Amino acid sequence: MKKLILTTAVLALTAGAAMADVVRMGTEGAYPPYNYIDDNGEVAGFERELGDELCARAGLTCEWVTNDWDSIIPNLVSGNYDTIIAGMSITDERDEVIDFTQDYYPPTASVYVAASEGVDLAGGVISAQTATIQAAYIAESGATLLEFATADETIAAVQNGEVDAVFADYDFLLPVVEASGGALMFVGDEVALGGGVGMGLRESDSELRDKFNAAIDSMKADGTLNALLAKWFGEESPGY
Amino acid sequence: MFEYCADPASLAGFKWLSCYLTTGKHMGLYWAVGTVLLLLAITAPAALLFGFGGAAAARSHFRPLSWFGKGYIAIVRGVPDIAFFLFFVIALDQGFEWIRHQIKCPDWDQPIRQGNDFIVCAAAKLPLSSSPQVYHEIYGFFLAVLTFALVFGAFAANVLYGAMRAVPHAQIETAEAYGMSHRQAFWRIMVPQMWVYALPGLSNLWMVLIKATPLLFLLGVEDIVYWARELGGMKTPQFTDYPHADWRVWYFLALLVFYLAFTHVSEIVLARISRRLSHGQATLAGEKQRKGPRGRGKAAA
Numbered sequence: 001m002k003k004l005i006l007t008t009a010v011l012a013l014t015a016g017a018a019m020a021d022v023v024r025m026g027t028e029g030a031y032p033p034y035n036y037i038d039d040n041g042e043v044a045g046f047e048r049e050l051g052d053e054l055c056a057r058a059g060l061t062c063e064w065v066t067n068d069w070d071s072i073i074p075n076l077v078s079g080n081y082d083t084i085i086a087g088m089s090i091t092d093e094r095d096e097v098i099d100f101t102q103d104y105y106p107p108t109a110s111v112y113v114a115a116s117e118g119v120d121l122a123g124g125v126i127s128a129q130t131a132t133i134q135a136a137y138i139a140e141s142g143a144t145l146l147e148f149a150t151a152d153e154t155i156a157a158v159q160n161g162e163v164d165a166v167f168a169d170y171d172f173l174l175p176v177v178e179a180s181g182g183a184l185m186f187v188g189d190e191v192a193l194g195g196g197v198g199m200g201l202r203e204s205d206s207e208l209r210d211k212f213n214a215a216i217d218s219m220k221a222d223g224t225l226n227a228l229l230a231k232w233f234g235e236e237s238p239g240y
Numbered sequence: 241m242f243e244y245c246a247d248p249a250s251l252a253g254f255k256w257l258s259c260y261l262t263t264g265k266h267m268g269l270y271w272a273v274g275t276v277l278l279l280l281a282i283t284a285p286a287a288l289l290f291g292f293g294g295a296a297a298a299r300s301h302f303r304p305l306s307w308f309g310k311g312y313i314a315i316v317r318g319v320p321d322i323a324f325f326l327f328f329v330i331a332l333d334q335g336f337e338w339i340r341h342q343i344k345c346p347d348w349d350q351p352i353r354q355g356n357d358f359i360v361c362a363a364a365k366l367p368l369s370s371s372p373q374v375y376h377e378i379y380g381f382f383l384a385v386l387t388f389a390l391v392f393g394a395f396a397a398n399v400l401y402g403a404m405r406a407v408p409h410a411q412i413e414t415a416e417a418y419g420m421s422h423r424q425a426f427w428r429i430m431v432p433q434m435w436v437y438a439l440p441g442l443s444n445l446w447m448v449l450i451k452a453t454p455l456l457f458l459l460g461v462e463d464i465v466y467w468a469r470e471l472g473g474m475k476t477p478q479f480t481d482y483p484h485a486d487w488r489v490w491y492f493l494a495l496l497v498f499y500l501a502f503t504h505v506s507e508i509v510l511a512r513i514s515r516r517l518s519h520g521q522a523t524l525a526g527e528k529q530r531k532g533p534r535g536r537g538k539a540a541a
Contacts, residue, residue, distance in 0.1 A: 022369050022370040033478070037265060037470060038479070039264060039480055040263065040264030042264070045479075063373055066462075071458075074330070075460075077356045077357050077358065078334060079360075080333075082369065097356050152474060153473075156474070175479070176474070179474075179478075179483065
């Protein structure tokens with residue numbers, strides 16, 4: 001086996017150069033309905049269908065890879081994959097480090113979910129996923145922020161009473177609240193955050209960004225993007 | 241997997257569980273168990289090799305080599321594992337790509353560092369971005385083995401360095417009195433005898449190595465802890481045929497059993513090796529073996 005690994009490593013080191021362009025699509029795989037791992041262990045969700053369609057329209061061969069949310073930007077800039085398509089909102093801070101395509105999902109609403117009515121959202125303990133716009137918002141809101149590496153853990157923290165409420169995208173929390181059978185509920189008001197969801201690319205990759213921008217344009221124009229949004233986020237989701 | 245799994249919602253009890261535990265996703269978990277075992281199987285001898293090299297270098301009479309060995313031991317032992325795994329692997333990966341870039345694309349005129357981006361020509365990518373996913377995974381695994389071997393090699397080097405010094409000096413002097421060269425005395429007298437002194441330290445390292453495998457996920461290799469977290473997390477009915485609440489506690493319980501069983505088996509095997517190594521040694525355990533249980537009774541009397 002060791003020999004096998006060595007040989008393949010050597011093969012990988014010496015393999016030839018000119019081959020078809022493969023675009024590696026980096027996603028998190030833990031944020032339904034945007035992206036998640038289905039029962040077969042494959043990447044699925046809104047962004048999987050969207051990404052496959054965009055690649056088809058741009059004439060690219062795409063391959064899906066998953067990466068921790070925490071290190072998703074460092075691994076993009078060091079070239080381990082070529083795009084981030086992981087429900088990432090376009091913000092100024094991120095835009096300084098990477099480039100974004102135009103948005104394929106309009107600015108999203110973020111909401112609080114708690115186990116009971118009347119929790120103190122302004123001064124209580126709120127969970128959010130690390131390095132998200134929601135975490136940044138809570139940090140400035142005056143409430144105590146408790147960060148978790150995955151979105152799933154932020155909900156578990158509400159269920160076991162570690163925090164008063166979780167703050168995340170409405171679309172992510174809606175299926176969770178529905179499935180909880182009344183144990184979890186929306187509290188407080190919706191908050192509009194971010195500049196829409198787009199694909200992240202390296203700043204030096206402007207050619208690839210233009211290709212994806214054109215593909216998103218064509219999907220917006222013929223209504224397929226709206227159909228996809230309605231399928232994954234419900235009919236009342238804001239379209240284009 | 242089974243035919244009756246077509247509609248899991250209608251199943252209950254054992255049948256449901258048999259379908260649930262054989263989804264493609266769970267296969268990822270079982271595959272990860274194999275990955276972890278394979279990593280250990282390759283890393284342990286590799287780390288031992290690094291350790292032996294480091295210890296031999298540190299003992300060397302040739303000053304620069306000795307400095308190199310001691311430097312390796314001191315630096316790697318002093319840097320926190322997690323920093324090492326986060327920083328070193330990206331640096332190593334970029335280092336490989338940089339070298340390939342220099343060789344394969346000599347007429348490249350753009351800078352490699354553009355702001356935050358690290359850009360080498362497409363032919364220097366490692367693995368090539370056009371190669372199938374499996375190569376990327378093998379490459380990630382290879383980086384993981386190398387990093388683990390380097391880190392644990394430094395600790396092993398320190399253990400072996402101590403073990404070499406623990407071999408009674410009279411043994412070496414006797415060997416040289418018999419006309420053995422420095423090298424002969426090292427390989428024929430010191431190395432065979434040092435293992436019994438090294439074993440307690442090495443067995444500690446092995447245990448720590450087993451428990452350190454979850455660091456794999458930092459390197460992009462999907463290990464069992466990643467899958468336990470992913471599979472155990474709450475699943476809502478929209479996105480799976482097998483919705484369930486937060487079951488992480490059960491998955492982590494299974495991991496607990498796995499690691500405990502694994503370390504327990506390791507202890508048994510290590511105890512056996514220790515017995516064999518003590519055979520004929522001038523140590524307390526070796527003496528006991530020589531005299532046997534009855535002999536010990538006589539000695540006490």
